[in-house]
Amino acid sequence: MNRNAFTSTPVAAVNETATAVVLQPTTTVQSFMKTDSMLNLRILLALATMALAAQLNAQLTRYEQTLPGKGSKCQINGTSSIHDWKMETPIIAGAFEADPNALQGAADGKVAATASVRIPVRTLKSYNAKMDEVYKQHMEEAKFKNITYKLKELTAKKGELSSLGDLTVHGVTKPVSIPVKIASAADNMLKISGTTKLKMSDFGVTPPNPKIAGLGEIVTGDEITVEFEWVVVNKK
C-alpha cells in the first residue's frame, strides 16, 4: 500500500484488504478524508504540535532593562582580613522573556523563559578608589569588560522558582544554579531577585592581597555573596 500521500504516480491496489489510495496532485479534501486514519492522526498531531509551539512562543512577554533609578541593583558582599566589604551597581542590562501568568503559582516543572544579562564590570563600585582600582586590575577589566549571564532553564517546584544558567566572569563561563523570586511591580514591571555564593577563583580571579598604607597587607576572602534585584519592564 502506498502511504505516501504525495506521489503522483497511480499505484494499483496490491492488497484487497487494505484501502488502496491513489492520490493525484488534485487530491480533494474528500479523498483526503478517505485516507488511512493513522496517517491522518499523525499529520494532525504534527500540525497541532506546531500550532501549540507557536502559541506558546507567542505568549512569552518580553521584559527589558530599566534605568538605574528604577531599583535594579547587583551587590557583591565579601570578606577580608581587615573588614567586610561590598560593591554595588545599579546597571543591569539585558532582557527577560516569560509568560507572567506562568510565573505565579507555577505547577512543578519547567517554566518557559529566556534571560540574557550584562553588567559592565567597572560600574561595580565600593566607592573606595583604591579598592575599585585593585578590583579592576584583578578582573582584568580592560580585557573583560562585562559580566554576562544566560538563562538555560527555569524550573518551578512547590511554588518556588529555580534558575540554571551560564555565568561568564573574567572570560570564564560556569553553570550556576540560583533560586529566584519573580514579583510583579507597577507599570508592567517585574522584579527578579536572588542570591548566590560564588568563589572568585572559580572564574580565574585571584582574590586581591593589596598593601594599604597604615593597614598593612589585606587578604581578601575567596568566597563572595552576590545579591541581585533586577527590575525589568514590558514596554507595551
Add this chain to the structure above:
Amino acid sequence: MMMQHDTNQAVTDLTRRSFLRTSSFATFAALMGGIPLRAAEGDAGAYDETKSSDAPPLNFGVIGCGQRGREILATLATMSNGPVVAICDVYAPFVKRAKRSAPKAATYTDYQELLKNADVKGVVVATPTHQHKDIVLAALKAGKHVYCEMPMAHTMEDARAIAQAVRACSKVNFQAGLTYRADPQRLNVLENIRQGAIGKPVMARAQWHKKTSLRRTSASPEQEKLMNWRLDKATSTGLMGEIGIHQLDMACLYLNAQPVSAVGFGNILHWSEDGRDVPDTVQAVIEYPKNIRLVFDITLANSYDSEYEVYYGTDSAVVVRENQAWMFKEVDAPLLGWEVYARKDAFYKETGVVMMANATKLVAQTKEGGELPPTEAPLYKSLEAFITNSGKYGDAVEDFVSTFGEDDKALREYLVQAMENKLHAADVRIGFEATVNAIKVNDAINTGQKIVFKPEWYQL
C-alpha cells in the same frame, strides 16, 4: 631714563616657593608660638587616602603656553598619568619653549585644530583670561574634559556664558583652576575651622606681595601688547582677579559666605613708565555677614612676607601660607584636644616637648624645630583631581550611554551616584562665584566706590 628693572622677573613661582621654604617663616611662626595645622596621612576627612589612587592616564591638550601654561606642563611632566599629547599657542616661541616639557606632543597654533585631535581627552585652558570663553565652549562641544584657569573670564557675561555652557553639557567633566580647593592641607584647615578651631571668627587679613612688574617682553611691539593683557584694564581683572582670586576664594570658603560689600583703592606707585593702566598696589576691604571683614592688600612693589592669610577668631588665629598652616591659640581658649598631640614650634630657646599631630609619623620625619616635610604643590593636587575625576566621569558616561542610550536626565542622576567619591576640586559653580567676586572687588578698586554685592549675580 633708566628702564625700571624687574629683577624678579626671572624668578619663577617654583623658585619663589623654594625660597619660601628655606626662609625663616617657620621660625617666625615658631617665635609667635604657632601650632602647625597639618593633615596627616590616614586622617579621616581631610586627606582621604581611600579617594586617591593611580587613576588611568588622561591624554592632555594644553591650550595657552605662556608662563602659567608652561608651569602646568612642567607639573604634568612629573605625573605618569598626565601625558601631554598636544600643545597650542598662537605665539610660536611659546610653543617651542613648551615643547621642552612635552617633547612628544603635537603642536598647534590654532586651538580648533587641537580640538579635532581625537587623542586629546582633556584640555587645559591657560590662555589670557579674556580668551577663555570661546575656547572652553569649543572644547565642551568637542567632547573634551576641561580644566579652566582662573579667573574663568574677565566679565560677568563671559563667566556666566561659560558656567551655563558647562551646566548644559552633561557629557564631560569641568574643573576650575582654583588649586587650593583640591589641596588636602587647605581642606584640613577648613575642617579645623568648621569644627571651631578659631572659635567665633572676627576678621581676616590677606596679602600677596612680590616686587615684580608682571610685564612680558617681546621684540615685536604688537606681540608685546598682546602678551601684556594683564596690564590693560580692558582685558585684565587687575591684581585682585589675576592674583588675589585664589586667596579671596579661600576667605569665602573659610568664612563660609559670599561678600556683602567691597571697597578698595588702587594706584600705580612703582611701575609707572610702561604705559600700563592697571594699578600695581591695591587694598580692599571686603565685608562678610556679621560684620566680619577681610582686609586684603596686593602689591607688585615690595616682596616682604610674600603671600598668606590670617583668620582671626575669639579662640585662635590661623595663619595659612599657600598650603601650610599654623594655629596660634588664645590663652583662655578651650582645649580642642588634638592640639595636645600636635607639633609646636616654641618661642623660647628651651622648646617644650614637641608633640606631633600624627605622633608617630611626624616625629620620625622631622627633628625639633626643623622644617615640616614637603607636600605636593596645590597645582599638582589640582591636576591629579582633574585626571582622576575626568576618567571616572568619562567611564560613567560611556557605561550609561552604551547601555541605555541618550537620556540626559537619567544620565545626570546616574552621574551623581557614580561620582560620589570624586576627589575634591572646584566645579563650575565654585569657579563662577569666585570669578564674580574677583571681578566685583576689582571694580570697587578701580572705581573707588563701595560695591554692594547682589545675590542675583550668582544666578545661572
